């Protein structure tokens with residue numbers, strides 16, 4: 001017996017040692033990938049590669065990739081290799097090569113390196129994660145929901161009461177706390193906007209505060225646990241790891257909640273024969289197959305699971321990115337009061353012409369607000385890196401480097417946006433940069449065939465929120481708000497590390513156009 005235990009013990013130690021040695025050999029070999037290809041790369045550490053600071057949550061991935069971009073530019077390299085743990089990633093720094101990857105040679109980079117597992121987790125079957133022909137077919141079918149005309153129509157169906165409820169909320173918060181958390185307030189407005197525009201239901205986030213829908217979505221974005229934030233990054237950089245380790249990006253509760261919500265909305269529409277010009281209507285029209293009891297996969301139309309996943313991405317896209325950009329815009333305008341006054345002047349004079357109504361036409365005339373929004377998108381792009389997966393072997397033009405199928409490619413958006421070659425004095429908030437042509441290096445919504453499908457709608461959301469706030473309030477930065485802003489390391493999207501708190505000063509009816517009481521008042 002003792003002999004057997006002895007034998008088993010040494011056997012166990014030997015197998016463990018062998019396993020550790022094999023892992024180390026694997027890591028070492030993986031860390032020589034770019035060297036073998038003769039591609040410039042930062043020296044990786046074993047296991048962590050170049051991502052030690054990311055895994056230890058000392059730095060957001062987008063910020064580190066910006067630093068790498070700066071280094072590539074300094075070394076006059078068009079691209080370079082990066083190691084996320086043991087996964088090799090190609091980072092492209094040359095703008096012409098970036099345009100090739102995203103536009104001209106798109107057929108080699110049709111997919112995004114996102115995790116997709118519709119069996120275990122149907123919400124991952126959303127458009128951003130879909131691959132190849134399935135993506136192409138669905139993108140074509142969904143595109144009509146996001147034309148300029150559709151975005152305009154969606155905006156014009158918004159109840160005017162949103163503005164009043166928003167003001168009540170700001171006044172109440174100011175009375176109680178003296179300050180408002182601008183991201184939180186705009187998040188509530190956007191939640192109501194997308195619930196109404198996409199599905200035609202009242203979410204009442206502004207009125208009731210913590211609406212259930214919003215909480216589920218925020219849990220997806222801001223899972224502050226170490227596990228949650230690491231899972232988010234892994235799902236983007238090493239999606240294949242999910243095939244080996246059974247990890248989930250969304251939990252079962254979230255899945256059940258969305259399925260129930262969408263099923264109920266469909267049932268009500270069918271029962272009451274409601275036809276509404278919104279996102280849900282377009283989805284339901286896709287070959288008329290999206291019946292609540294339909295669980296099977298379909299080739300032409302959408303199964304219920306697929307439909308729920310597309311609704312989910314509409315809510316995700318419409319909530320966080322537009323709210324972040326609008327709140328960063330208020331943040332910078334609170335530091336540049338002269339620009340804030342100029343923006344308000346424009347809002348007032350245009351709204352006077354349109355009798356106080358925030359219509360699509362009125363918004364289109366507010367060009368200075370556009371410039372402020374573009375500049376905010378540049379300095380604070382919610383998506384700091386655009387990712388592509390190489391789907392067909394690619395020889396980098398002008399070199400002998402072959403990008404293998406399956407390689408993850410990063411486009412360092414934040415690096416491009418802060419590059420003085422494209423945007424002189426990049427640290428300075430200067431809306432005048434956009435009085436002429438916008439640089440091709442400006443790409444907060446991506447570019448090429450996989451550009452954000454809802455960029456028009458997203459821009460409108462941001463503009464609507466800003467106009468609604470700035471027409472009635474003057475904002476000053478609260479002393480506890482960080483300047484310069486640092487970014488949260490636990491979030492995959494760019495997100496402030498501490499709340500943006502501002503002090504609102506309500507403008508008197510002489511200062512602000514009162515659309516309800518006096519349609520012809522002089523400002």
Ligand code: HEM
Nearest residue numbers: 127128314317318321322383445446447450451452454458
């Ligand atoms: C203003 C805020 C927004 C920003 C900054 C933003 C940013 C982006 C970016 C950077 C991409 C990837 C583009 C690429 O890889 O080239 C993307 C894709 C996408 N966005 Fe947005 N987005 C915004 C608003 C929205 C909204 C409101 C929705 C939905 C209503 C939405 C839905 C999507 C979808 C479905 C995709 C995937 C498109 C595809 O793969 O074909 N986004 N977005």
